[in-house]
Amino acid sequence: MNAITPTPGGQVGRSIPRLEATSKVTGRVEYVHNLRLPGMLSVKLVRSTVAHGRIKSIDVEEALKVPGVHRIVTSEDVLKVIPVPYYGPAFHDQPILAIGKVHFVGEPVAAVLASDPHVAEQAARLVVVDYEELPAVFDEVEALKSKTVVHEQLKPAGTFPDLKHLHGVRDTNLALDFQLVHGDPAKAFAEADHVFEHTFRTQQVLHVPLEPYVSVAETDGNTMTIHTASQSPSFVRLEIARLLGWVENRVRVRVPFLGGGFGGKLYIKLEALVAALSLITMRPVKLALTMEEQFYTLTKHASTFRIKSAVSKDGRVTGRECEVWWNGGAYADIGPRITQKSGFTAPGPYDIENVKIDSYALYTNLPPAGALRGFGIPQLVWAYESHTDLIARELKIDPVAFRRKNLLRDGREQATGTVVRDMGADACLERAAELMNWDAPFDRGSGTIKRGRAIAVGFKASISPTTSVAVVNVAADGSCTLFCGTVDMGQGSDTAMAQLVAEVLNIPAETVRVVHSDTDVTPYDMATLGSRSTFHMGHAVRLAAEDARAKLAALATEVGVAPGSNVPIRELFVRKYKMQAGTIVGTGSYIPDYTSPHQGTGQSANVTPFWMVGATGIELEVDTETGHVKITKMINVADVGRAINPKIVESQLSGAAIMQLGFTTTEKMEFEGGQCTNASFADYKIPGFADLPPTMTNVVVDANQHNGPFGAKGVGESGTFGVSPAYANAIEDAVGVRITTLPITPEKVYRAMCAARNEPLED
Amino acid sequence: MIPFEMLEPKSLRDATALLDADDPTIRPLGGGTALMLMMKAGVFQPSRLVSLRSVEPRYSTITVNSDGSFNIGALAPLASLEHSADIHKHLPVITRTMQVLSNVRVRNVATIGGCLAHGDPHMDLPPVLISLGAKVRVIGPDSERTIPVADLLTGYYETQLAKNELIAELIIPPQNGKRSVYLKCTTRAAHDWPALGVAVSVAGNRDGLSEAHVVISAATERAQRVEQASALLVGPPANDKLFKDAGEAAASAVELIGDSQGSVPYKRQLVRVFVERALRQAIDGGITQ
Numbered sequence A: 001m002n003a004i005t006p007t008p009g010g011q012v013g014r015s016i017p018r019l020e021a022t023s024k025v026t027g028r029v030e031y032v033h034n035l036r037l038p039g040m041l042s043v044k045l046v047r048s049t050v051a052h053g054r055i056k057s058i059d060v061e062e063a064l065k066v067p068g069v070h071r072i073v074t075s076e077d078v079l080k081v082i083p084v085p086y087y088g089p090a091f092h093d094q095p096i097l098a099i100g101k102v103h104f105v106g107e108p109v110a111a112v113l114a115s116d117p118h119v120a121e122q123a124a125r126l127v128v129v130d131y132e133e134l135p136a137v138f139d140e141v142e143a144l145k146s147k148t149v150v151h152e153q154l155k156p157a158g159t160f161p162d163l164k165h166l167h168g169v170r171d172t173n174l175a176l177d178f179q180l181v182h183g184d185p186a187k188a189f190a191e192a193d194h195v196f197e198h199t200f201r202t203q204q205v206l207h208v209p210l211e212p213y214v215s216v217a218e219t220d221g222n223t224m225t226i227h228t229a230s231q232s233p234s235f236v237r238l239e240i241a242r243l244l245g246w247v248e249n250r251v252r253v254r255v256p257f258l259g260g261g262f263g264g265k266l267y268i269k270l271e272a273l274v275a276a277l278s279l280i281t282m283r284p285v286k287l288a289l290t291m292e293e294q295f296y297t298l299t300k301h302a303s304t305f306r307i308k309s310a311v312s313k314d315g316r317v318t319g320r321e322c323e324v325w326w327n328g329g330a331y332a333d334i335g336p337r338i339t340q341k342s343g344f345t346a347p348g349p350y351d352i353e354n355v356k357i358d359s360y361a362l363y364t365n366l367p368p369a370g371a372l373r374g375f376g377i378p379q380l381v382w383a384y385e386s387h388t389d390l391i392a393r394e395l396k397i398d399p400v401a402f403r404r405k406n407l408l409r410d411g412r413e414q415a416t417g418t419v420v421r422d423m424g425a426d427a428c429l430e431r432a433a434e435l436m437n438w439d440a441p442f443d444r445g446s447g448t449i450k451r452g453r454a455i456a457v458g459f460k461a462s463i464s465p466t467t468s469v470a471v472v473n474v475a476a477d478g479s480c481t482l483f484c485g486t487v488d489m490g491q492g493s494d495t496a497m498a499q500l501v502a503e504v505l506n507i508p509a510e511t512v513r514v515v516h517s518d519t520d521v522t523p524y525d526m527a528t529l530g531s532r533s534t535f536h537m538g539h540a541v542r543l544a545a546e547d548a549r550a551k552l553a554a555l556a557t558e559v560g561v562a563p564g565s566n567v568p569i570r571e572l573f574v575r576k577y578k579m580q581a582g583t584i585v586g587t588g589s590y591i592p593d594y595t596s597p598h599q600g601t602g603q604s605a606n607v608t609p610f611w612m613v614g615a616t617g618i619e620l621e622v623d624t625e626t627g628h629v630k631i632t633k634m635i636n637v638a639d640v641g642r643a644i645n646p647k648i649v650e651s652q653l654s655g656a657a658i659m660q661l662g663f664t665t666t667e668k669m670e671f672e673g674g675q676c677t678n679a680s681f682a683d684y685k686i687p688g689f690a691d692l693p694p695t696m697t698n699v700v701v702d703a704n705q706h707n708g709p710f711g712a713k714g715v716g717e718s719g720t721f722g723v724s725p726a727y728a729n730a731i732e733d734a735v736g737v738r739i740t741t742l743p744i745t746p747e748k749v750y751r752a753m754c755a756a757r758n759e760p761l762e763d
Numbered sequence B: 001m002i003p004f005e006m007l008e009p010k011s012l013r014d015a016t017a018l019l020d021a022d023d024p025t026i027r028p029l030g031g032g033t034a035l036m037l038m039m040k041a042g043v044f045q046p047s048r049l050v051s052l053r054s055v056e057p058r059y060s061t062i063t064v065n066s067d068g069s070f071n072i073g074a075l076a077p078l079a080s081l082e083h084s085a086d087i088h089k090h091l092p093v094i095t096r097t098m099q100v101l102s103n104v105r106v107r108n109v110a111t112i113g114g115c116l117a118h119g120d121p122h123m124d125l126p127p128v129l130i131s132l133g134a135k136v137r138v139i140g141p142d143s144e145r146t147i148p149v150a151d152l153l154t155g156y157y158e159t160q161l162a163k164n165e166l167i168a169e170l171i172i173p174p175q176n177g178k179r180s181v182y183l184k185c186t187t188r189a190a191h192d193w194p195a196l197g198v199a200v201s202v203a204g205n206r207d208g209l210s211e212a213h214v215v216i217s218a219a220t221e222r223a224q225r226v227e228q229a230s231a232l233l234v235g236p237p238a239n240d241k242l243f244k245d246a247g248e249a250a251a252s253a254v255e256l257i258g259d260s261q262g263s264v265p266y267k268r269q270l271v272r273v274f275v276e277r278a279l280r281q282a283i284d285g286g287i288t289q
């Protein structure tokens, strides 16, 4: 591990405005959506109308008659340029265009190309695909046992050791069964004073970046350049090179700014398709999805979580059994990683000696699911923090006191056996309780308005082990440029990374220029995901800057300048090269230590380099006549280590909490026979300003991550953790009904209240 | 996009002549906010659009008459109603409704004519206008008639208008001190279309109402008066019990549509509650027109 010595630069901890703010609000930053290349063709996709079926025929005759259509491509054409056109980070299961079969409504079957996107759109409507429908499976719990299988055979990518045993396995929808056993859960349940068991479910939702998916490819047959709105340019290069059978340096991936990502724009989305189409047509090809097409691209896992606890008379949780079914949809994407890496946190931030976890990644005939701000954690916290509150209520213990009693504290073993350090669950809980005035009397409302409140705490491990590499250039005039592959999709990473460089080199952060991902010049980075960048790339950037600083010091010595003198950098270069010339190149590479969990028991001495914690407190009012719920106060607290840029941290927390509020209250993809029936933003509602709590406090606890860059760690997801269970718990606190499925609509609350007074509302 | 013809006549009468009573692919274009969405979604492919933007300027004006009645040109953008001092003075319920109707970008271009001709039962203004007793003046190539807004709307996206008729103006009668309230009930995001709209307009006080209009929209296939509730309200002391009964009467009278905004039984409960609340607000805090 790298020892950290804080430097006195004073750049870390400054709330400087975003470096790109001015160019963004004046419309000057680059987005792939605005890119037009000479001779470029636009693509419109023909998508499957059935959830599971064999393709009998694809009739393009009428479509080809539309004036201006350049070409219509199906998998037959793709196979000629890419013989094995299957991709995916965990499984090579997803074809560039459907081959023989379709697996969900919305799956791309054919691509229509034209210079004018409207022409392509019109022609795409005229392509007739004939299917032989097959039985389909949609529910994750059913999928585990179902005779209907989505894929005949499993095709793990080979990158992850714990998926190797699934190679070639047939007739199953199970894409990973992660298991963990800690202590002796059977004994704990046998000896328990109380046993509680509940099941909670979450719905399928989506990312909704304001910039939908978009990619452009151009090729000369020898090299390929892909301009794409991607969170993982290095992965795109690797995967495209693999698909084409090329070496990496023949593929160049460029990523400017993103208009949001949230985990959707990871791995391969449209890149393989535009790459194939550009090779087939030898023209630049652009595919820009509409807002509505996002519903058929990537979603967040629906889930079912059965959770069972053994509790002693005095309110200690002594054992916990967790069974989680993840609805991965038709393609695995990163689902199996979620199943494992988040799966092992399923018992929650509690000190429980005996734990058993079964976490299943399942294929179904729904649009694929992947990472979405929290990587599975919000689904888990929803269940375990609802469950925790139910137990406390049943035992008549104050919910905060109950948590306090069972909380996982530094120095104790988490379910994986890893001893936790710098976790801050206790600090977050206490701060939230304080901000909620938990010990003060609480107004319970009157008339048709009843009031309630609650707190929930969740935690997450960092996805490990992953690598980041950075380069810091110092030009001959002393100006400084950072080359790093972290994608700024609105989270402010450019600014934070510049602050790290500036801290080390003792210069103002505003003067550091950050070069965005271009795999021809920016070095490898695993991806911008899972709140990993501040920690991993942060270290790489720090190391690169320190390397540059050391080289500057060596240069100073070489030209006879005493250490610590204030001779300007440009003077050092002039003394050496006799003119303004030369460059100093600092490099940094970082991968944390990690021990892979034991297969079967899930045990590991070092499962993560750091833990993230988020707590949410909510006060709300329920209208007992309609079930409408209004949040009157919301508190979000997180342990982010030391905040590199406190203002950015605060907006990350509020943004994450608002996003999760949408998943809690309104957002849900509705399906009928696998067809999403609300695939538009007229019917799928995300929160607007009028839905926000009137007061919202977003704070961090005083903390230092011992092994983080300048004490920092990730923040992008922590604000999501506690929101859903805090909301449901506060509703129960207000009106005594328990909602166990998301989203929590007014009708659901009203129905639960009717049922509770034995006057159920008919369906 | 399949090419189509776009015409911009200089008079409203000329516009009617460019329409065709028998051709559904020819339509007038007001602000285009509804029409463009339908075209984008592929549910409407025009052969010709007749834009009304260049017709006589008088069709965009708002006129208040000495008796407090209004004549509002069909091309008046919703934002002009929102910001009109006369409307704010005489018909404050409209000013208030504008604050919950869509967003500023839509209100800036959407026209009052388009808003009434579209026939979407979720629109916020039609129930309000019905409760105020408003009418529209409609012209055809060689005809002219006046229709109460309550009768204009005949069904789900259906109106009485012939395909070559145009709404020329909206006429709102004097309100003479009646008090009106519009409640928009959403069940998903706050800025959503309503799951239920309730507009009430009453004359009288707690001792008794001399006139009452209860209109329901969004949960029904069209915005409609609920006569059962209105009738029950006139005469007896206007107490909370009466309002509750009116809510109950409305809930059992209207035919509701269940959808992703709520099931029929739930919407029935919403009707019950919101009619009662609207009446209470109208009589207590309601704004005098």
Ligand SMILES: Cc1cc2nc3c(=O)[nH]c(=O)nc-3n(C[C@H](O)[C@H](O)[C@H](O)COP(=O)(O)OP(=O)(O)OC[C@H]3O[C@@H](n4cnc5c(N)ncnc54)[C@H](O)[C@@H]3O)c2cc1C
Pocket (backbone or CB within 6 Å): B027, B028, B029, B030, B031, B032, B033, B034, B035, B036, B037, B052, B074, B075, B100, B101, B102, B103, B106, B109, B110, B111, B112, B113, B114, B115, B116, B117, B118, B122, B123, B124, B125, B161, B165, B166, B167, B168, B191, B192, B193, B194
């Ligand atoms: C994003 C969005 C959100 C919205 N939210 C709301 C909301 O919350 N509440 C609400 O009430 N409304 C809402 N609306 C709807 C909006 O009010 C209507 O789109 C608008 O009123 C239509 O007016 P327009 O002038 O744009 O009509 P257009 O789109 O031009 O036309 C609509 C229809 O009326 C016909 N037409 C237009 N003018 C005339 C005329 N003079 N005579 C006869 N026929 C005519 C057209 O042929 C067409 O069939 C929303 C719209 C959008 C786009």
